[in-house]
Amino acid sequence: MEKIGTNGQTFFQEEETINLYEVIQVLYRGKWLIILIFILVVLATAIFTFMQDPIYESTAVILIEKGKKGLGLAQAFDITGFSEQRNIKNEIEILKSRSLAEAVAKKLIERVYVEPEKKSDTILVILPSRKELKEGIKPFAKIETIIERFEKNVKIESPRDADIIKITARSKNPKEAALIANTFADAYYERNLMMSRNESRSVRKFLEEQLADKRKQLDQAENQLESYMKSAGVVALDEESKKLIEQLSNLESARGEAIVDISAAKKKLDSYLEQIKQIEPEFVKVATEALDPYIKYLQEEIAKLEVTRDQIIAQNPKVGSQEVLNKSLREIDEQLASLRKKLQEKIAEFLKTGFASSGSPGTQTYDPTGFVKELKQKILLTEIELSAYEARKKEIEKLIEQLNRKFETIPAKLIDYARLERARMSAEKLYLLIEEKYQEAMIAEQSQFGYVQIIDYATPGVRPVSPKVHLNLILSIIIGLGLGVGIVFVKEYFDRSVKTPEQLEKRGFTVLSAIPVIEIEAKLDGKQLRKDEGRNIAAHLITHLSPKSPVAEAYRVMRTGIQFAKLDKKIKSIVVASSAPKEGKSTTASNLAITMATAGLKTVLVDTDLRRPVLHRVFNVPREPGLTDYLFDRADVQEIFKQTEVENLYLVPCGVVPPNPAELLGSEKMKEFVEYLKLNYDFVVFDTPPLVAVTDALILASQVDSVLLVASAGKTEIDVLEKAREMVQRVGGNVIGVLLNNFDASATYGTYYRYYRYYRYYDYYGADRDKSRG
Structure with a gap:
């Protein structure tokens, strides 16, 4: 700009x-x-x-084992996605669940009762809060309160790309932190074990009920047969009838097995459908109609061949051995292998693509953890399993119906015995079959250990983490x-005040000098005093009373700058002004006048601050008659000049304080007086009021050779100083430069070279004083 x-x-x-x-x-x-x-x-x-309070952390580490979390039928068909690891997020959410936290809280509370010898180990997390104590809740906090504390002090996390979950607990007591983490790990392990055994337990309980029922049926059949034989005598059946009864009993036993399998599958399917109904009700209807017809066809064909194969072996057990494997059985086995391969491929394909059409648009559930997808897969696999059982049952019933027609050809006198024997044999075989399945279910239940393994139990921390x-x-x-x-x-x-000479130079100001801070100690007779060399001197007269001080030297630097500011024209009159009050303009005007006088120039100092005059007190001269007395024609011009104690320096005091200073300074008589001073004195200094506050200084600025602006370091705002310069320039005045007052170079520059730039004369004058004292 x-x-x-x-x-x-x-x-x-x-x-x-x-x-x-x-x-x-x-x-x-x-x-x-x-x-x-x-x-x-x-x-x-x-x-x-x-x-x-120091906080301790303890961490328990658990492993989520792969290969133990798949679905049985899915693993049998090796379907991609089912044998993979369950999303670890599911397990983290289970660990964060309210139900598990509640179980942990109850375990910690029970621990106090079950292990009273450990009651001395105070478990802080279960103690009641102050509010609960006031409500009379003791000796333990509410479960809700304990759960809230777990949420704040228990962290569940899993390292990336790992099957590890870390349970970290925090407490003021290191033992308690380890106890909480370990209790969480144990509760999670027990829950996982229970959930892993749920399906096996459900099947075992169902078979247990069926076993008791079939035992009753067998007892009833045996009793009926025994009663009949006692009443009718021993009856002998021919070999063909015995063989027919054996076949029928085997088939009825197989049908009973199929019925049991169908009931178990339906029970499992109902459980899955009830779960999915809470999440995605639309899928329940779709799931019942989703099974591929081709899968049903393959299952029916496989069931026919299996039943046929079983009948061939039942009629001639030796045919089943490899040594005497007949041609028809070999063909059946080949057909079964081919059909089972096709079924396996079709099921895998169906499970991969079956979800794309399972549900109308917009009914798909947000499923970040994959739980819903897994549940749907279980439902479809169970339906496939159920369809296979039903197909087998259907084929068995067809064969039973054929053999029943033959059974009716048995002689009438043997028909009752044959029926009872058939019922007994069917009941016995079905009972033995269910008993075998029951034993298998018990073993399967006890062999389920879940997929969670506790790798490391938490140990009390040695050092606090917080x-x-x-x-x-x-x-x-x-x-x-x-x-x-x-x-x-x-x-x-935000501080817009002037702090350094460089700051002024950047804004286009000529810095004539920087005056160090004058330490003020007291006021005596209206004079500001400072201590220097063991005596008090007036700050306004420091260049006269302490001519070898750094401050006096700084004023002489200013004097030199003014004298050589314009080589083409000698400056004889100057207005000393500031932008705001209390910036040291009167002190500057006094010391400038003194330095000019000591340089041999006949100098006059005029107090034109007609609002707050101070110079008459500084030089200890009468205020009247003064400038205003002359302007009001109350005194002659010679009467207003006062001789000061400084050689070649004269003072024109203010005189009577007028009501209209601006009008007085702008009068023609004032202009004539200014010209008179220029003619009769070598140098004229005018002390004026602040520029921005009043117009007094501006009136004089256009009548003198130059204007000296005084700025106080750390106080004068640079923008205000610029405004003052612009005001002077607008009235035709010439701003010769700026004197930076109250400048603390040591605070500004420290020990940098610029410090010495402003104070390099210190040692010189200090040494000079030492010599004079010596």
Whole structure:
């Protein structure tokens, strides 16, 4: 952006960029704030960390075994997807379930009663809360409360691409953390074992009921046969009748077996349908009609051949051995092998593609864990199994019907005996068959150990996992420094005050000098005083009373800058002004006048701050008669000039404070007075009110050679200072430059070279003083 600088030349103000040196400056200036925030954050973190109770963690590890979770029929057909591992997410959700948490809570509570010797080991997780104690709930918390605590302090997770699940419990007591994790593992194992045995248990209970029923039927048949033989005498059957009865009893036994298998399959199917009904009701109707007709046809053909084969072997047992395998049996076996292969392929194909059409659009259930799909597969496999049993039963009944017609040809006197013998033999064979199945079911139930294996039980932790003292302290150091630096930069961003000479130079200002901070100790007779070399001196007169001080040297640097600001025209009059009050313009005006006077120039200092005059107190001269008295024609021009204790320096005090300062300074008589001063004095200094507040300084700015702006480091806003410059330029005034007041170079630059740039004369004058004392 194009602007006019203090030297009257055009300059381009570039957008402010931050370089490394400026960053270091900002950090150095805000070092105490950064240190304070750092200490507070670290201290607060340390107090918080060490006041926390130590928390211990213990982890139990369980393995979900592959190959033990498939479906029986699915594994038999080796169908892709069924023999694979069940989604581990299912098991994690089971471990997170409310029912398992409730079981764990009850186990922990029972532990106190079952093992009273361990009651001294307080289990914190089951103790009642303060609220529950007030409600009179003791000695244990509610189950709901314990479950909520588990949700907060028990973590279930599985490493990626692994069949491992980790149960991690947290507690203030390391033994309790291990106990909770192990109780969860045990409860999950027991639940899995129970669920794994459920199907076998259901079949075993069903067979147990059937066994008792068939025992009654057998006893009844034997009693009836015995009673008949006693009443009618011993009856002998011919060989053909015996063979016929044997065949019928075998077939009726086989039919009874098929009926039992059908009942068991239906019971299992009903259980699956009830589950799917809660999730996807539409599938229940679809499932009953979904079986492929070709599968039914193959099952019927296989059933016919199996029954035929069984009859051939029953009529001649020796035919079944390999040595005497006849041609018809060999052909049946070949047909059965071919049909079973086709059935296996068709079932596999059906299960892979059968779900695409199982349900209308929009009825498919969101199934992230695969549970619904697995349940549907179980339903379809059970239906296939049921269809096979029904096909076998149908073929057996056909054969029974054929043999019954032959049975009716037995002589009338033997028919009753034959019926009773047939009933007894059927009941006996069916009873023995069911008893065998019952024993198999018992073995199958006890041999089910589930698919969960506890690899590692949790052990009490040695070191607490929380609070992480080292990590917390390291983080607090990082956060403390980061927060401190951040706040400093935010504060710097919003702080628009002038801080360094370079900042002013970037805005197009000519910095004539930077005045170090004058340490104020007290006020004496209206004068601000500082201590230097064991004596108090007035800050306004520091260049006179302490000419070898760094501050006095800085004012002399300003004097030199003013004298050589314009080589083509000598500056004889200057207005000293500031953008706002309390920025040191009166002190600057006084010391500027003193340095000009000590340089041999006949100098006059005019107090034109007609609102708050102070210079008469600084130089200890009467305020009246003064400038206003002259302007109001109450005094002659010679009367208002006061000789000061500084050689070549004269002061024109304010005089009576007028009601209309701006009008007075803008009068023709004031203009004439300014011209009079320029003619009779080598250098004229005007002390004026702040530029932005009132127009007094602007009135004089157009009548003098130059305007000196005074800025206070850390106080004057750069935007306000720019506005002051623009105001002076608008009225035709010439801003010669800026004096940066109250500048603390050590706080700004530290030990950098720029510190020495502003204070390189310290050692020189210090050594000079030492010599003079010696």
